[in-house]
Amino acid sequence: MATTDTVLRPDHASRRRHFIFTEEHDQLRESIGSFVEKELQPHAQEWEESTFPNWVFQRMGELGFLGLSYPEEYGGQGGDYYCNLVLAEEMTKSNSGGLAMGVAVHTDMATPPIFLFGTEEQRQRYLVPAIKGEKISCLGITEPDAGSDVAGTKTRAVRDGDEYVINGSKTYITNGHRADFIVLVTKTDPDAGYDGFSLFLVDMDLPGVIREKKLEKLGMHASDTALLAFQDVRVPAEAILGQEGKGFYHIMWELQGERLIGAAGCVAGAQRCFDRTLEFAKERTAFGRPIGRFQVIRHKFAEMATKIEAARQMVYTTAWRFEHGEYPVREISMAKLHASRVAVEVADECIQIHGGAGYMKEYGVERVWRDMRLNRIGAGTDEIMLDVIGRSYGI
Ligand SMILES: Cc1cc2nc3c(=O)[nH]c(=O)nc-3n(C[C@H](O)[C@H](O)[C@H](O)COP(=O)(O)OP(=O)(O)OC[C@H]3O[C@@H](n4cnc5c(N)ncnc54)[C@H](O)[C@@H]3O)c2cc1C
Numbered sequence: 530m531a532t533t534d535t536v537l538r539p540d541h542a543s544r545r546r547h548f549i550f551t552e553e554h555d556q557l558r559e560s561i562g563s564f565v566e567k568e569l570q571p572h573a574q575e576w577e578e579s580t581f582p583n584w585v586f587q588r589m590g591e592l593g594f595l596g597l598s599y600p601e602e603y604g605g606q607g608g609d610y611y612c613n614l615v616l617a618e619e620m621t622k623s624n625s626g627g628l629a630m631g632v633a634v635h636t637d638m639a640t641p642p643i644f645l646f647g648t649e650e651q652r653q654r655y656l657v658p659a660i661k662g663e664k665i666s667c668l669g670i671t672e673p674d675a676g677s678d679v680a681g682t683k684t685r686a687v688r689d690g691d692e693y694v695i696n697g698s699k700t701y702i703t704n705g706h707r708a709d710f711i712v713l714v715t716k717t718d719p720d721a722g723y724d725g726f727s728l729f730l731v732d733m734d735l736p737g738v739i740r741e742k743k744l745e746k747l748g749m750h751a752s753d754t755a756l757l758a759f760q761d762v763r764v765p766a767e768a769i770l771g772q773e774g775k776g777f778y779h780i781m782w783e784l785q786g787e788r789l790i791g792a793a794g795c796v797a798g799a800q801r802c803f804d805r806t807l808e809f810a811k812e813r814t815a816f817g818r819p820i821g822r823f824q825v826i827r828h829k830f831a832e833m834a835t836k837i838e839a840a841r842q843m844v845y846t847t848a849w850r851f852e853h854g855e856y857p858v859r860e861i862s863m864a865k866l867h868a869s870r871v872a873v874e875v876a877d878e879c880i881q882i883h884g885g886a887g888y889m890k891e892y893g894v895e896r897v898w899r900d901m902r903l904n905r906i907g908a909g910t911d912e913i914m915l916d917v918i919g920r921s922y923g924i
Pocket of ligand 1: 749
């Protein structure tokens with residue numbers, strides 16, 4: 530029989546998993562998390578200076594972490610989309626936003642279009658070695674004069690017999706210096722509007738592919754970010770990825786997965802920053818008591834926890850719809866907008882709670898703030914997300 534004691538006692542410590550996850554996801558979480566903590570996290574500080582090494586891809590390929598939701602026939606693990614969420618969440622344990630981003634570009638941005646739109650030959654040539662960690666990928670959308678406005682792409686691919694000749698440039702390309710190939714957005718017919726785009730799979734060692742500057746940035750220091758030039762790069766006609774002329778729609782599809790996985794990383798990163806700061810607030814004393822005992826600090830935690838939980842529910846519910854075959858662009862945009870804002874707000878508040886220590890590298894929260902700040906810009910800015918959401922109501 531239920532008693533007041535059993536029914537009304539708040540269960541703050543409940544570890545019940547969210548309904549989208551199963552025991553297998555828990556096991557996967559455990560194995561990725563322990564790998565990240567043992568093999569990646571110890572290098573986090575060093576890689577902030579040097580960028581992370583390529584062996585990370587090889588090692589993660591060996592462990593099967595680069596193809597969690599790809600079919601086994603391509604070397605993947607045959608899991609569902611939620612496995613990718615688990616990876617994005619567990620990668621935050623590396624204490625390196627740049628590392629998590631470099632891996633996510635490979636697993637959730639550059640390779641999904643190859644699986645969905647690629648020919649069997651392209652899958653064998655690029656996807657299979659990418660899943661093994663033998664080939665590293667990058668994604669080239671942004672150009673010096675075309676970021677939010679993808680339709681303003683100037684990189685041209687012109688047909689010449691059995692080949693295409695590519696000219697143009699791409700900027701801010703994550704993994705651009707280390708990549709073996711790029712999924713490249715080009716215009717094949719400048720007069721055809723949105724129907725004039727095509728994607729190409731381009732080997733980065735081809736003549737005319739120039740890796741220009743390694744760009745210096747505010748955060749995400751462990752990742753490499755490249756300015757790339759393409760000068761008369763010749764690729765065979767079979768290098769087209771997906772349908773000729775449909776590249777704009779293909780890349781818009783890609784961006785949905787990129788945004789959702791980014792949102793999952795934001796929630797997990799914010800939670801981690803929250804947890805570390807909570808420990809700090811229990812230990813740090815001022816005016817004779819732990820700072821967490823001041824109501825103003827307690828309320829900061831309450832605000833942060835509420836925001837993180839709301840963002841998490843948005844991400845999980847949207848992922849559930851995505852996994853069930855829906856294409857919830859509005860909700861993905863909302864989740865991306867909200868989760869990235871929450872991550873930046875939480876990191877900022879965590880610095881405040883740390884006081885001067887928050888400004889010091891030693892405590893790690895300043896890095897979270899610098900890393901997280903990118904999420905309000907990359908993969909579509911806040912302003913673009915708001916526009917996508919607003920337009921979805923027919924205005
Ligand atoms: C560290 C880093 C890594 C990145 N990695 C990659 C990568 O791997 N591959 C890749 O292709 N790109 C990458 N990007 C690029 C990123 O996606 C773009 O920076 C982003 O889409 C914004 O484009 P932009 O920088 O050209 O800004 P702009 O488009 O020039 O925007 C400038 C400002 O104008 C606002 N704005 C623009 N249009 C509108 C509008 N219609 N309404 C209201 N406001 C508007 C924007 O919101 C923003 O505030 C990366 C960027 C960074 C910083």
